[in-house]
Amino acid sequence: MPPHELRLKKGAIIMLLRNLDIVNGLCNGTRLKVEILGRYVLGCRFICGERKGQLALIPRIDNYWDKTLPFRLKRRQFPVRVAFAMTINKIMDNCTSPSPAFELEKG
Structure with missing residues (x-):
């Protein structure tokens, strides 16, 4: 679930x-x-x-949650979060290019 308050500026x-x-x-x-x-x-x-460099438009989307209640909770918001920091797994998946791997044999 995205944060309920999103503070953005151009260049973020x-x-x-x-x-x-x-x-x-x-x-x-x-x-x-x-x-x-x-x-x-x-x-x-x-x-x-x-x-890289292409423009993408991101619309607001509806988020529903807590299906255990007798009513539905809905929040319309942008599905983004400010990326101050990322886990090492997300960084490796995001911007890596294939590179040759070398295997050293013991011998």
Whole structure:
């Protein structure tokens, strides 16, 4: 669940928290740079990978939770979080390029 309050400014680095469009690279964990701040949409540029520099539009989406209650709780928000820090696994998955691996044999 994204944070209930999101403070962004132009140039901030964000991380996508949901798979929005896998074919176009908008996957969970993708890092983007905010270019356009709108009320209903964020305009962001990819900062690494095949789509580096391309503009992506991120809409607000509905989030539902707590299915144990007799009513539904809904929150409409951007599925992003400011990426101040990332785990080592997310960093390795995000911007690595294939490189040759060498195996040393004992002999």
